[in-house]
Amino acid sequence: MKWMDGHCDVLYKLWKYPEGGLDFYGKGHGLDVTYPAARRAGVGMQVFAIFVPEDVPRSQAWQVALEQVDRFYEEVVRKGGLQPVRTPEELNTLTRENRMGGLLSLEGADALQGSLRHLRILSRLGVRQVGLTWNYANEAADGIEEERGGGLTRFGRELVREMQRLRMVLDVSHLSVRGFWDVMEENLPVIASHSNARAICSHRRNLMDDQIRALVDRKGLIGITFVPKFVHDDPDAATVDDLLKHIEHICSLGGEERIAFGSDFDGIEQKIPGLEHIGKLSLLGEELLKRYPEHLVKRWTWTNWYEFYAGQL
Numbered sequence: 001m002k003w004m005d006g007h008c009d010v011l012y013k014l015w016k017y018p019e020g021g022l023d024f025y026g027k028g029h030g031l032d033v034t035y036p037a038a039r040r041a042g043v044g045m046q047v048f049a050i051f052v053p054e055d056v057p058r059s060q061a062w063q064v065a066l067e068q069v070d071r072f073y074e075e076v077v078r079k080g081g082l083q084p085v086r087t088p089e090e091l092n093t094l095t096r097e098n099r100m101g102g103l104l105s106l107e108g109a110d111a112l113q114g115s116l117r118h119l120r121i122l123s124r125l126g127v128r129q130v131g132l133t134w135n136y137a138n139e140a141a142d143g144i145e146e147e148r149g150g151g152l153t154r155f156g157r158e159l160v161r162e163m164q165r166l167r168m169v170l171d172v173s174h175l176s177v178r179g180f181w182d183v184m185e186e187n188l189p190v191i192a193s194h195s196n197a198r199a200i201c202s203h204r205r206n207l208m209d210d211q212i213r214a215l216v217d218r219k220g221l222i223g224i225t226f227v228p229k230f231v232h233d234d235p236d237a238a239t240v241d242d243l244l245k246h247i248e249h250i251c252s253l254g255g256e257e258r259i260a261f262g263s264d265f266d267g268i269e270q271k272i273p274g275l276e277h278i279g280k281l282s283l284l285g286e287e288l289l290k291r292y293p294e295h296l297v298k299r300w301t302w303t304n305w306y307e308f309y310a311g312q313l
């Protein structure tokens with residue numbers, strides 16, 4: 001089974017623990033996603049998030065984002081065989097030469113410090129996707145945990161329109177509900193890289209049915225995520241079976257062709273039993289094949305993401 005994973009925080013960890021002995025090409029000490037384990041599990045492409053945590057002063061956020069871009073090119077690309085994916089040609093290389101690809105994504109516009117220049121620079125450095133917020137407010141919009149629940153700011157609108165011009169993908173995971181609907185008024189490709197269904201698990205990071213329907217109508221994608229608290233209302237009880245309930249629900253809303261996966265590996269401490277690291281994707285593949293026809297499972301694990309990026313990059 002071939003896989004694409006729509007979200008991981010490897011770059012954050014490589015930046016956060018420079019002396020931690022973390023090695024993307026090593027045996028996986030301290031990392032959930034490594035090249036050898038990903039390859040063994042059939043991963044053909046991984047999306048790598050650039051994430052600047054809340055405890056970094058805003059004045060240093062841009063610097064930290066650039067340092068994570070550097071980690072990507074030095075420790076993930078240059079050190080081994082990973083193909084950076086920035087263009088349709090580079091995406092094609094993955095299947096033609098059977099290589100593993102990596103796509104850069106920014107999680108939270110905080111790092112842009114309210115500057116479209118910073119967005120353009122990141123775009124030229126190969127960042128093809130932006131999630132407007134993490135959980136809280138920034139210059140562009142409010143995140144889902146921000147009490148007032150505001151939508152896009154004026155800068156947020158400008159940012160989205162510049163992203164559209166630069167042919168970047170917009171990721172609505174973490175965004176406030178109002179921000180979500182503001183984005184839906186704009187004309188650019190939209191995904192939720194790592195979010196589940198709120199009808200199945202009531203955490204507010206999950207998507208409501210009308211949001212799922214809107215993403216389906218837009219031909220966006222929903223990356224089913226392995227974060228236990230987004231899978232089951234009692235995170236300690238979350239299982240692979242519960243994950244399948246989210247898939248089932250999105251299918252019931254007409255989303256069969258809009259389902260994909262976004263693990264959030266390396267961004268989570270707690271794991272679903274059986275899904276502790278990227279190497280376990282092959283086991284999830286086996287579970288999926290027990291329940292669903294092969295042509296659908298292949299779509300969810302690879303083809304939906306692949307076709308989406310092929311059409312957008």
Ligand SMILES: [Zn+2]
Pocket residue numbers: 107174194264267
């Ligand atoms: Zn996240």
